[in-house]
Amino acid sequence: MRKxxxxxxxxxxxxxxxLEQSQVQGVPTISSHELARRGGAxxxxxxxxxxxxxxxxxxGLGYAVPELVARIRxxxxxxxxxxxxxxxxxxxxxxxxxxxxxxxxxxxxxxIYDRDPRKIGSRCDGLVVRDEQLLEADLRRxxxxxxxxxxxxxxxxxAADQLVRAGIRAILNFAPVPLQVPPGVEVKAVNMALExxxxxxxxANR
Amino acid sequence: MRKxxxxxxxxxxxxxxxLEQSQVQGVPTISSHELARRGGAxxxxxxxxxxxxxxxxxxGLGYAVPELVARIRxxxxxxxxxxxxxxxxxxxxxxxxxxxxxxxxxxxxxxIYDRDPRKIGSRCDGLVVRDEQLLEADLRRxxxxxxxxxxxxxxxxxAADQLVRAGIRAILNFAPVPLQVPPGVEVKAVNMALExxxxxxxxANR
Numbered sequence: 001m002r003k004x005x006x007x008x009x010x011x012x013x014x015x016x017x018x019l020e021q022s023q024v025q026g027v028p029t030i031s032s033h034e035l036a037r038r039g040g041a042x043x044x045x046x047x048x049x050x051x052x053x054x055x056x057x058x059x060g061l062g063y064a065v066p067e068l069v070a071r072i073r074x075x076x077x078x079x080x081x082x083x084x085x086x087x088x089x090x091x092x093x094x095x096x097x098x099x100x101x102x103x104x105x106x107x108x109x110x111x112i113y114d115r116d117p118r119k120i121g122s123r124c125d126g127l128v129v130r131d132e133q134l135l136e137a138d139l140r141r142x143x144x145x146x147x148x149x150x151x152x153x154x155x156x157x158x159a160a161d162q163l164v165r166a167g168i169r170a171i172l173n174f175a176p177v178p179l180q181v182p183p184g185v186e187v188k189a190v191n192m193a194l195e196x197x198x199x200x201x202x203x204a205n206r
Numbered sequence: 207m208r209k210x211x212x213x214x215x216x217x218x219x220x221x222x223x224x225l226e227q228s229q230v231q232g233v234p235t236i237s238s239h240e241l242a243r244r245g246g247a248x249x250x251x252x253x254x255x256x257x258x259x260x261x262x263x264x265x266g267l268g269y270a271v272p273e274l275v276a277r278i279r280x281x282x283x284x285x286x287x288x289x290x291x292x293x294x295x296x297x298x299x300x301x302x303x304x305x306x307x308x309x310x311x312x313x314x315x316x317x318i319y320d321r322d323p324r325k326i327g328s329r330c331d332g333l334v335v336r337d338e339q340l341l342e343a344d345l346r347r348x349x350x351x352x353x354x355x356x357x358x359x360x361x362x363x364x365a366a367d368q369l370v371r372a373g374i375r376a377i378l379n380f381a382p383v384p385l386q387v388p389p390g391v392e393v394k395a396v397n398m399a400l401e402x403x404x405x406x407x408x409x410a411n412r
Contacts, residue, residue, distance in 0.1 A: 007213075009407045013400045017382070038384060076403050077410025084402070091304060095297040101382050101399040107406075146405055169412075170405040176223070176307050178244060186408040188401055193307040194219045195396055196290070197282050199352055199376040200313075201215045202392040204283025206375075 031062040083144040087159040088151035089114040139166040237268040289350040293365035294357035295320040345372040
């Protein structure tokens with residue numbers, strides 16, 4: 001399969017959300033126009049995005065919802081569950097642990113780590129905060145797939161190093177600092193202030 | 207000025223972060239190569255991004271850091287402060303209220319609203335949670351610029367309607383549902399599960 005761009009992956013995620021709702025409601029087929037409306041794209045964009053993966057739609061009939069759901073879930077790697085560990089037991093960490101959208105999509109928060117002795121041993125939404133030093137041994141017994149970094153900025157690189165050493169190959173970084181990781185490790189950054197800056201740009205340039 | 211794409215705006219935000227660090231360290235000039243390395247782009251991309259706004263760099267000398275900082279801040283609408291209101295006093299809301307990156311960039315969380323009587327009146331990082339019904343009157347007295355929605359999904363559209371009625375023209379939506387807003391209102395969606403899906407895609411297609 002061809003490598004697809006991150007913006008295409010994001011649109012596929014949005015289409016999938018809407019398709020799953022339609023599936024629950026028993027809707028059998030859907031048009032590219034309707035998918036476009038819900039995914040914030042044009043019909044032509046939807047057809048192009050989906051054509052990457054072979055031919056789905058029937059002219060005049062649209063896409064069969066269950067087939068398209070199954071295919072997009074496969075493309076996005078959602079046919080399986082993922083084990084996720086959190087680095088940092090602060091407020092953002094505890095907000096994420098209870099975020100219902102994760103478990104629904106097959107992302108299971110299995111452990112939360114911190115290096116602050118005052119936090120280690122405390123409870124966070126059903127998980128006991130574990131000593132960061134146990135990470136490597138824990139993951140050797142039972143590997144995880146994804147690490148989320150919600151430490152303060154100055155601790156983020158150290159947390160990333162520990163995740164990489166423990167065999168994690170995909171990191172979601174909430175700390176507002178760039179991370180250095182070896183080739184083969186995927187990092188996505190979520191930067192809250194940056195989201196607001198796309199809005200300040202819009203307000204300043206309307 | 208030409209309308210620039212959201213991905214360019216995002217890269218400008220990243221360049222700005224690095225430029226500001228360089229400025230604090232007293233670095234006078236910076237090359238497109240160095241900016242590219244920190245912004246996750248190519249040198250050619252950096253030069254293209256910055257050429258949108260006129261000619262900055264001197265061949266062989268690079269960009270003058272203070273001038274470039276000032277210009278990007280102006281482009282992003284960061285020469286002024288913004289008043290931000292939060293809709294929803296749950297865990298994500300309280301994590302955001304204390305997020306230090308916001309105030310640093312001039313985004314001030316001025317109020318938090320909820321409609322749950324058990325939450326109204328409670329304290330959340332120095333702010334008292336206010337009754338959602340007061341929003342319109344509050345903003346008539348003292349307008350705000352940006353609204354952040356961190357309600358449960360089923361309450362998000364109602365929160366958006368209230369923000370729009372109170373004169374808000376820029377909304378950051380953390381609830382995993384699309385919002386209907388009138389033309390002229392800018393909405394950005396932050397979807398945590400979607401971020402993880404770009405990682406599951408990467409893990410499934412390596």
